[in-house]
Amino acid sequence: MQQTCILCTSHHGGDLGLCAPCLADLPWHSAAQCPQCALISNGGLCGGCLSAPPHFDAAKATFTYNYPLDGLLQHYKYNANLNLARTFASLWIDYQHGLSTTSRPIDLIIPMPMHEKRLTERGFNQALEIAKQISSAFSIPLDYTACQRIKYTPSQAGLKLKERIDNIRGAFLCHRPLHNLNIAVIDDVMTTGASLNELAKTLKQAGAARVECWVMARTLPK
Numbered sequence: 001m002q003q004t005c006i007l008c009t010s011h012h013g014g015d016l017g018l019c020a021p022c023l024a025d026l027p028w029h030s031a032a033q034c035p036q037c038a039l040i041s042n043g044g045l046c047g048g049c050l051s052a053p054p055h056f057d058a059a060k061a062t063f064t065y066n067y068p069l070d071g072l073l074q075h076y077k078y079n080a081n082l083n084l085a086r087t088f089a090s091l092w093i094d095y096q097h098g099l100s101t102t103s104r105p106i107d108l109i110i111p112m113p114m115h116e117k118r119l120t121e122r123g124f125n126q127a128l129e130i131a132k133q134i135s136s137a138f139s140i141p142l143d144y145t146a147c148q149r150i151k152y153t154p155s156q157a158g159l160k161l162k163e164r165i166d167n168i169r170g171a172f173l174c175h176r177p178l179h180n181l182n183i184a185v186i187d188d189v190m191t192t193g194a195s196l197n198e199l200a201k202t203l204k205q206a207g208a209a210r211v212e213c214w215v216m217a218r219t220l221p222k
């Protein structure tokens with residue numbers, strides 16, 4: 001089905017709502033990167049992951065968090081444009097399929113949990129909506145109740161890494177054993193990775209064997 005392109009309003013938006021030229025212009029994360037945290041590297045582990053390895057084992061991002069994708073993600077999040085969940089999921093799946101990286105089978109998908117209070121404010125969990133699409137496309141089970149966000153944290157935006165880490169400590173609680181499971185955690189944006197790292201720590205404490213971060217966009221340091 002042809003839709004209007006959400007970025008340039010041409011009538012060739014295809015079924016994802018993005019025309020071919022706008023798609024080509026998106027900030028694809030195609031540079032050589034660290035397989036563990038998706039920051040730019042020579043393709044091997046970056047200095048940060050070597051000196052202080054995060055609790056997650058891999059990070060897969062399709063875009064860098066730059067124009068115009070940043071605006072598109074914000075539009076999705078704050079204007080509840082839920083059609084975009086399918087667009088982001090499809091773009092993520094197609095892009096990751098095209099990469100030749102070997103990936104291990106994932107047993108379970110867990111979307112980044114949102115605190116109940118935040119959920120009431122926003123009306124939906126942006127990570128859950130994308131995760132539902134990826135779960136059904138890959139036929140991998142999704143468990144949104146496995147893990148809960150028990151700490152209401154103010155927006156992490158504008159905080160320094162150390163403040164983000166302090167802020168997020170103890171934020172998650174896991175309700176079921178996850179012994180030997182390979183888990184993919186889905187989130188919209190990976191900024192410092194502090195939330196994903198804390199969640200991965202909690203999942204591993206519950207027995208997870210491996211945790212991958214599947215994110216739409218990665219913020220790169222300026």
Ligand SMILES: [Zn+2]
Binds near residue numbers: 018020022
């Ligand atoms: Zn367009």
Ligand SMILES: [Zn+2]
Binds near residue numbers: 035038045048049
């Ligand atoms: Zn790294």
